[in-house]
Amino acid sequence: MRELKTTTSIYVHFVSTLLEHHDQSQSVLTMLRSLGQLAERGIQNQQVFFDEKPVAETGLDASICLFLYKGSSKRKEKQVPVFKFIHFSFQEFFTALYYILLDEKEHSLKVSELFELMEWEAIIDKPSPDLKERRSIPIPPVILFLYGLLNEEVSSSFLEKIELTVPHTIKLKKKEMRKTLKRAIVLMIQQYGIELFALHCLRELQDKRFVRKILKVDKSMDLYNVSLRSTDCWVLLYCLQCCPHIRYLNLMDCDLTAEKLKILQPALCMCENMRLTVDYLYNVGDLIQILGESKILRKLKVQEDEYSAESLIWSLDLSVTHEDVLLSLSSSEKNPSFPAVLNITLTCPQSEISSTDWTLFLQRLSKTAKVAKVSSAQLDEHVSLLLSSFYSVGLKTLDLKLVVLNESWASGIISLVQTCTSLQQLRLKDLHNKFRILNFTVAQNYILDT
Structure with a gap:
């Protein structure tokens, strides 16, 4: 051995x-x-x-x-x-x-x-x-x-x-015992719904062909609300790598930390549709980073754990259609305050999604609501750095929903428009004034809708 x-x-x-x-x-x-x-x-x-x-x-x-x-x-x-x-x-x-x-x-x-x-x-x-x-x-x-x-x-x-x-x-x-125990694994999953235990059994057995056969039955894993330890994540990684095309993987409310996600990461892009709950949204930055290499992943939903997140709780929805990525980031807060970002939705080519540091971007995004309390100059720099993350991804469309459109945001958006030549459409919504900018084109003609 x-x-x-x-x-x-x-x-x-x-x-x-x-x-x-x-x-x-x-x-x-x-x-x-x-x-x-x-x-x-x-x-x-x-x-x-x-x-x-x-x-x-x-x-x-x-x-x-x-x-x-x-x-x-x-x-x-x-x-x-x-x-x-x-x-x-x-x-x-x-x-x-x-x-x-x-x-x-x-x-x-x-x-x-x-x-x-x-x-x-x-x-x-x-x-x-x-x-x-x-x-x-x-x-x-x-x-x-x-x-x-x-x-x-x-x-x-x-x-x-x-x-x-x-x-x-x-x-x-x-x-004969192997046959009996293999039949028992099928019952564990189909009749009793104890998938995690079955996956542990599969890893101990170390029969890749059999693992593939079992997981191909419905090509899905639903571990919702099961607290995963690091050991469980290594088991899940083994099983996912044995069957490299899982249609649906649900890891919502599974106590996934950054360390556990790192264990799972090599196999996560092998799933077609995936749902996760994480401590902080920026923990999935590396996962978004490698999306450009994935030929399988089509939908990803990530929710911040309400017990770990701060005042703003972020969620991420990502889908891949016709080689383009649609990425939506939404925050939830009952009484949002300036200068928080409430929603960002963008589209860009899948091949260019890895051109920016998504971990750094998501970390900056989570701090936006606090920056204004320090100084206006720091807010200017923060907004500029936040929007500059989009320059290299071949940005096609961008929707921004802000609490207040102030000078810092206006300056950052104008800079983005002037610098990002791939941008075809920009929508902007100010929560207080409900001011919108629609249909910005490469020719730099845009229509105002108030």
Whole structure:
């Protein structure tokens, strides 16, 4: 195994390394089965600490077992020895390994019970779309390890490293188990709607052809209102890269930070229609930047998180039609004050969208409402820098909605008109005076509509 790509592969590497120092008085296969039996008992009984008796009943010699830690517990004013796995996650790992090593009849029963429990918990724990709280569905690690151990590269590397020959019946059983677990993934998505858990299972399995087959069914992922961790984002990235044409991706209210977006970015432009909620709008600047290279993305909607944003909450709508980009930026505030920008809508060629720094532009835009409080000279410079971002994108049309059209804005707009030769149409709306400039052409003739 050249690279540790999954959670299971990391545990397999650690376990196989420790097994190199295994005491030879007991076979590796026997010890693994005994560890699995003890681990499963603990999982079923929600038990972390084990007395000497249940440990001995499995045939384990706890004094030499590298995966058990010996401690003590006070009972009836007396210290008694107790044992636990070196970490609870290893208890979960050995439970999954135990299921792999069981005979076919017993294995089928155990796995069925495990999935029935998972299905019931998924139905109970799945967040309602009406709930405002954000939470992830708990991922049963035993099931994830089960999928990971059926990854051919991981399992063959494990067996090779510990020099273990697995009976032919177990190899045949693994093929049947893969079929069963693959069918379970389809049910997770289609019947129970627990897509994130299914994606984790797909990543542990590491079967790109199967991932592509599953995601091609309806070519959409809806993770609305599921709080995504960085780990979840790496999983999502893997699945998106396996199926490079997702029709619809919904990541609204998923707690996406700039760091998480950076993880996802290589695959986001592979989606045709996408919805995101972010801490701050400028976090998607890099995504807009690479849009010029995307042949797939056609619609993007981004909303600032109301819990993170300041007084103005921004939203972005972007669409691509006939090789042109229509980009609309809107702010929402009950009592907007000068010199805030309320709305910017523009069109430009898709091929030139990456010619400006959108992160910097969106950062400047978010600060516009505060600049006037410093000085008028600073506002002049700020407006000039804001509008200069459009010079290099081949701007075709521009709609501006302002709170007040003052001298700073007027000067900046005139400079834009004189400098940006690609501009064909300009509309301007002043919220207070409702003053409009319409149909500006390259010949620099424009019509006033008051």
